[in-house]
Amino acid sequence: MKPVSRRTVDWIYSVLLLAVVLLSWGYVLYASTVAAGRQLRKTYPDKIFGMNENFVTGPHMWDPNRGRWLPKVSA
Numbered sequence: 001m002k003p004v005s006r007r008t009v010d011w012i013y014s015v016l017l018l019a020v021v022l023l024s025w026g027y028v029l030y031a032s033t034v035a036a037g038r039q040l041r042k043t044y045p046d047k048i049f050g051m052n053e054n055f056v057t058g059p060h061m062w063d064p065n066r067g068r069w070l071p072k073v074s075a
Helices: 006-043
Strands: 061-063 068-070
Antiparallel strands (some): 061 068
């Protein structure tokens, strides 16, 4: 087997370290999203926090004073 240069070994270690860092940050972001969702469900048990509210079609607008979506406005 041919010997591997120091530069190649350093590059492989750098790529492995970058992969570990990216995976760990992905886990941190995922875990914080899950924790935030649980906290929202605990604080507001009567609300639905799911993916469907992000795919609303049309010009809906959230009214923070009423705590609900305003209906579509006819053009």
